[in-house]
Amino acid sequence: MKKGFLSSYFDEIAIKRLSSVEVDPKISNQHEINGVKELIKMFGKAGAEKKKIKTNFLYVSNNEGEYESANDLITWYDSRYNNPKRTEHRLYYPSNDVTRKFSENDILVIAKQSNGEVLFLAVEKGSNLENQILWLFDSEKVSNQFQVKDIVHDDKKLDFATRFILEEIGIQIKDINEDFLEIMINKFNGNLPTTKIFSEFARSTITVSEIKSPDEAILKWMEQEEILFRTFERHLITERLKNDKSKIFDEDGNVKDVDSFFQFSLSFQNRRKARVGLALENHLEQIFLSNNVAYSRGAKTEGNSKPDFVFPSIDYYHNENSQNELLTMLGSKSTCKDRWRQVLAEAKKIDKKHLFTLEPSISENQTSEMQERLLQLVVPEGLFKTYNSNQQGWLMNLNDFISLTKKRESMAIR
Numbered sequence: 001m002k003k004g005f006l007s008s009y010f011d012e013i014a015i016k017r018l019s020s021v022e023v024d025p026k027i028s029n030q031h032e033i034n035g036v037k038e039l040i041k042m043f044g045k046a047g048a049e050k051k052k053i054k055t056n057f058l059y060v061s062n063n064e065g066e067y068e069s070a071n072d073l074i075t076w077y078d079s080r081y082n083n084p085k086r087t088e089h090r091l092y093y094p095s096n097d098v099t100r101k102f103s104e105n106d107i108l109v110i111a112k113q114s115n116g117e118v119l120f121l122a123v124e125k126g127s128n129l130e131n132q133i134l135w136l137f138d139s140e141k142v143s144n145q146f147q148v149k150d151i152v153h154d155d156k157k158l159d160f161a162t163r164f165i166l167e168e169i170g171i172q173i174k175d176i177n178e179d180f181l182e183i184m185i186n187k188f189n190g191n192l193p194t195t196k197i198f199s200e201f202a203r204s205t206i207t208v209s210e211i212k213s214p215d216e217a218i219l220k221w222m223e224q225e226e227i228l229f230r231t232f233e234r235h236l237i238t239e240r241l242k243n244d245k246s247k248i249f250d251e252d253g254n255v256k257d258v259d260s261f262f263q264f265s266l267s268f269q270n271r272r273k274a275r276v277g278l279a280l281e282n283h284l285e286q287i288f289l290s291n292n293v294a295y296s297r298g299a300k301t302e303g304n305s306k307p308d309f310v311f312p313s314i315d316y317y318h319n320e321n322s323q324n325e326l327l328t329m330l331g332s333k334s335t336c337k338d339r340w341r342q343v344l345a346e347a348k349k350i351d352k353k354h355l356f357t358l359e360p361s362i363s364e365n366q367t368s369e370m371q372e373r374l375l376q377l378v379v380p381e382g383l384f385k386t387y388n389s390n391q392q393g394w395l396m397n398l399n400d401f402i403s404l405t406k407k408r409e410s411m412a413i414r
Helices: 037-043 128-136 160-168 178-187 195-204 214-248 258-290 314-318 339-345 364-372 381-386 398-412
Strands: 010-017 032-034 051-060 067-078 089-092 107-113 118-123 147-150 309-311 328-333 353-357 375-378
Touching: 010 037, 037 089, 037 107, 037 147, 107 128, 118 128, 128 160, 128 381, 160 214, 160 381, 178 214, 195 214, 195 258, 214 258, 214 381, 214 398, 258 309, 258 328, 258 398, 309 398, 328 339, 328 398, 339 353, 339 375, 353 398, 364 375
Parallel strands: 051 118, 328 353, 353 375
Antiparallel strands: 010 107, 010 147, 032 089, 051 067, 067 089, 107 118, 309 328
């Protein structure tokens, strides 16, 4: 296990597409998977006793935000252990709110985690996460037969894309940087500052040229801010727990006030989610400023519509003599999912919209629909590798988007 690598989270994974016999109760009442040699390699030969393993079950559908999770046990056993001439290994998984959603051809990942537990993940066929999982584990040609990946020996260094996908499947990213903790405590007086101030601080702690390499800068700034935020948040949670421990936990460490516990947890989760989008806008704005790009941020176009960025300005947008073809708008979403369609209703004078995202490996079905709806996806160059070759030819990177807006700006002010 190496810090900063995929082996920090997984030792080994088995991946396949689910078959009808494994999920359809009309065909089989048993929630069992044949203990093929690939699984025996992962779990070892079963003994006389059935082996029960703590497992986190997770199902992700194509619908935005639709996750089901449950903690349960899987059972690894040899159904013919007493037969000296024949073994028949089986992996039994229970029926629960997660496994009842499994369907034929969904991707199944069985992952041995570094803590000894197992992640039992099913991803709906055709979803964005399906593409991302296949890319993460280098399994683009997955079939209904198990493939096993030894993560420890075929390791992958974590970057923005891999961290993004891990967080999408509920893996708590461990990367923190204690070197900056004392600095942040003193600088912010032990309190979390506004996102704008925190984004400025994150940029000050890393060296990258947003003029020469805007695509590299946006990824490094976002990655650095996430690491520093996790570091500082961990400190704040620890301090808060010290102060509120007696209100939430009893002397034995059991939760005595469930409502207080949920309120405590949700306050941090909601804050984290809200800050990501604002951080992305802050870093994009700094890149536009550094590259002398004229823009308006969060200005109203029609009705209550407020695109994230309008170029060259909101005044030019509302000018009756402006040329619509010289106007540009950019939506900013750290993740697209189904929310990208919201951008289509913004800035009616602009036919072709642009959307910047940090989401890797969006499905080809969605990018094709984006093209049909005249929405151009803008993605940092470093994430192009997560898309297939057909998509890469259509994607626009941040550097090219900056060139486009500056060219239109120069024509608009003639």
